[in-house]
Amino acid sequence: MRRFVGAALALGLAGCAGDNFRPEDAVAVRPVGGDALPAPTLADTQLRSAEFPLGVSDKVAVRVFGAPDFNVDTAVDPTGAVTVPLIGDVPATGKTTRELAADIATRLGARYVRNPNVTVTLLEATSRRVTLDGAVRNPGRYALVGPTTLTEALAMGQGTADNARTSEVIVFRTIDGQRYAARFSLRDIRGGRAADPAVFGNDVIVVADDRSRLLLQDIAQAAPIVGMFYLFR
Structure with missing residues (x-):
């Protein structure tokens, strides 16, 4: 056998x-x-089965309505994070795009943007x-x-x-x-x-x-x- x-x-x-x-x-x-x-x-x-969590090397587009300085197309790095202008590294692996957007919105709202409207879109599912x-x-x-x-x-x-x-x-x-x-x-x-x-x-x-x-x-x-x-x- x-x-x-x-x-x-x-x-x-x-x-x-x-x-x-x-x-x-x-x-x-x-x-x-x-x-x-x-x-x-x-x-x-x-x-x-429903919405896939992100993995290392997945590429995403971060968009902040009304605050284009925070917009970025980036990939999840080997440490499991994405880098967003001014707020730095944000943990991403294991999160859905919706969960990552909420995390980024929380960080932006704490220091930079009042009631930020953040979307994260998956560009390439490399992982x-x-x-x-x-x-x-x-x-x-x-x-x-x-x-x-x-x-x-x-x-x-x-x-x-x-x-x-x-x-x-x-x-x-x-x-x-x-x-x-x-x-x-x-x-x-x-x-x-x-x-x-x-x-x-x-x-x-x-x-x-x-x-x-x-x-x-x-x-x-x-x-x-x-x-x-x-x-x-």
Whole structure:
């Protein structure tokens, strides 16, 4: 089992491996959850289902109505802060754009602007990316700007290739530091027979083709229930 699962993981991560995945350590041990996708924690992906919190390197636009001297386009620095003119560094990681705007407004109101009207807009979500691999027209890493489903993520890679086995799509995910995998069928999703699951930052999506079918078959057997995530460690 270790050899086959490791090969399947390696297929999904070749050329785009990240620190969250170590194929040599992968072995299926037990099922978790039910027919719903478990969501990663904030520490895993810096994401949440409604409004995403900011992460390092995300780019934002800060605008203060009636006080353009405070306007700035900036990125969250390695310390987790954004720099706003005059008030300096403001902690940003883990905050939504709305929460960051409220924090900046509080700081401005204390010293510089009466009842400031502050907006923060996400310009580029650099910290949240999904990897597409296998039988995808344009494999690679793509930024997630908002809530994204599996089919929407694949659309960012121009959809599946002509040789894709749309009944065999594997999603690899890290939750609380543990590696999981689940099998999905795009045929069932597109036909309305299955829900279109959400995907998250750091997910790796592998679409099988005829050559990779045998490698992914072990994953499919380990996770026979569509939509169930299985633990690897």
